[in-house]
Amino acid sequence: MAPKFGTSGLRGLVVELTPDLIGAHVAAFLRACPVGTGLFVGRDLRDSSPRIAGDVIAAARGAGVDVTDCGAVPTPALALAAMGAGAAAVMVTGSHIPADRNGLKFYTPGGEITKAHEAAILAALDATAPTGPESALAQADPGPAFVARYVTAFGAQALAGKRVGVWSHSAVGRDLLIDTLQALGADVAEIARSDTFIPVDTEAVPKAVRAFLRDTAAAQGLDTIVSTDGDGDRPLVTDETGQVVPGDVLGQIAAQLLEARTAVTPVSSNTGIDTLGLRVIRTKIGSPFVIAGMERVPGERVVGYEANGGFLLGFEATGPAGPLPALMTRDSHLPIIATLVAAGAGPLSARVAAEPARFTAADRLQEVPTEASAALVAALSTDASAQAGFLAEFGDASLAGTDTTDGLRLTLASGRIIHLRPSGNAPELRFYAEAENPDAALALLAKGLETLRARLG
Known part of the structure; x- marks a missing residue:
């Protein structure tokens, strides 16, 4: 799957996150979004992260933006340091996804980028990157x-x-x-x-x-x-x-x-x-x-x-x-x-x-093509007979509510909730369950994953 923006930054396979692709996205970010006093760069502990962080730093310095290299650091610590300095930031991380994937999280001096910023970055990708004298490179430790x-x-x-x-x-x-x-x-x-x-x-x-x-x-x-x-x-x-x-x-x-x-x-x-x-x-x-x-x-x-x-x-x-x-x-x-x-x-x-007795459990089916996940969710959202057959697997075909804000979220008459959603940044289909106690939520989750596996083959 080609690198793209999902729910949390740019993600893709490491082999596709080439220096040219990284450089193009960083240059587009620097053109399209506020930068402030410069760019802070951090990374996680994946084997691929030092190389990608180097590509980010090279692209920013080539664009004439001063860079502060923060090394291996957690995302919120990097963001806190950058915002405190009035600077933008890029975190090299694939977060929780497997090590053969990685990504970039972008921050303006005001915090994490918005969907509007994402659109601006994508719109600026094809522009010619500015070149100039290589900018300054400093180092910092946001940890303390x-x-x-x-x-x-x-x-x-x-x-x-x-x-x-x-x-x-x-x-x-x-x-x-x-x-x-x-x-x-x-x-x-x-x-x-x-x-x-x-x-x-x-x-x-x-x-x-x-x-x-x-x-x-x-x-x-x-x-x-x-x-x-x-x-x-x-x-x-x-x-x-x-x-x-x-x-x-x-x-x-x-x-x-x-x-x-x-x-x-x-x-x-x-x-x-x-x-x-x-x-x-x-x-x-x-x-x-x-x-x-x-x-x-x-x-x-x-x-x-x-x-x-x-x-x-x-x-x-x-x-x-x-x-x-x-x-x-x-x-x-x-x-x-x-x-x-x-x-x-x-x-x-x-x-x-002491909290209200509502508990969630979630998991995902991996290596499911996004098109297959989207087609299944669309069918269950629009085809009444398909939806009824799906709900029958859970022994409760009576619906109290439907929510399509993000995927398909079905509230059953019992008050339990099942929610299907294709991942925004990986070939995965996520399933969320909510019930009145942890064991019931886990049982609902297990049944949901079993049902989805059968339907997706």
């Missing part, structure tokens, strides 16, 4: 300021008494996450650091990984296990039993702790937030759509979050110990810390149980 952000807001004893496992795998922010938790007073145990890139999707955690987390929590007596995806903008959190806490539940808890008044979240997030007294704005899936929704309520105490756990802070908040400035890009640290703080001295499972 990123850690200090949370210590200032939550205090050096915020997590005192908690034994936290950090599943490091190949996440680029693994060391910063350990540093942050220790700076907040936690007793940290590192788990399973890897020198080989491991794609971790925090929204679709495989059974084998769930079993590994449960076994590790029990064996090491941990209060929680935390981790992130490859570029550190999506969190993974378990309770003391190793049970994964859904990302949208993390978002709900963080929104309440920060006393937000409006929550912007995609249609894939669970419906429990609708009962918590906040104004809720639903969007299509992807942080650009969440950001657009947040920008509709300027001046509000607004937050955004996704079912993958990525959390966006749209106002100047105050933590238990001090100020917490806005950060309009997905962040993994804030929902991890806020959830552990909200749990207090009690078990995290008790805090999660």
Whole structure:
């Protein structure tokens, strides 16, 4: 699949992300979008990322734009540093997708690019790239300021008494996450650091990984296990039993702790937030759509979050110990810390149980051509008999509602929800399930994937 923009930046196969293609997109970005004081560049730990980051830097310097190379750094730390310097940024990462793919995330000095910016970049691709004297190249480490952000807001004893496992795998922010938790007073145990890139999707955690987390929590007596995806903008959190806490539940808890008044979240997030007294704005899936929704309520105490756990802070908040400035890009640290703080001295499972009894589960079928996924979703959306046959597989053919904001989301008469959506940046068909308890959601997910496999052959 040729590189293209999806729900989170430009993505494609590494072999197709050639220096010419990278250079053309970076040059188009620099022509079409605000740059400010220069360009900050960061990367994740994929084998292909150093080369691609070098291509980004060469293209920007060739266009006469000053570059600050931040090396291997999590996406939110790069964004925070760039915005603080009034600069644009490019993060080289494929996030949670396999290592044979990679991509670019673009930031203006105001934050993550919008869909309008994407359109402007694509429109500028064919223009002749400017050339001039090679610009300056500097280096910076955004890590210490990123850690200090949370210590200032939550205090050096915020997590005192908690034994936290950090599943490091190949996440680029693994060391910063350990540093942050220790700076907040936690007793940290590192788990399973890897020198080989491991794609971790925090929204679709495989059974084998769930079993590994449960076994590790029990064996090491941990209060929680935390981790992130490859570029550190999506969190993974378990309770003391190793049970994964859904990302949208993390978002709900963080929104309440920060006393937000409006929550912007995609249609894939669970419906429990609708009962918590906040104004809720639903969007299509992807942080650009969440950001657009947040920008509709300027001046509000607004937050955004996704079912993958990525959390966006749209106002100047105050933590238990001090100020917490806005950060309009997905962040993994804030929902991890806020959830552990909200749990207090009690078990995290008790805090999660206090949330509305609505739970989501998600996974995807991989290597499914986008055309096949789109055709299936279209048929189930427009053909009543096909839809009825599909729903019969779930033993509940009565519909309470249909939503086509992003894919096909069907609310059953029982209150359970099934949602199909072709991925925007990979050959995958995603399936989301919502039910009244975690086991029911997982069972609904398993049935959905089984049904889709049969239909797609």
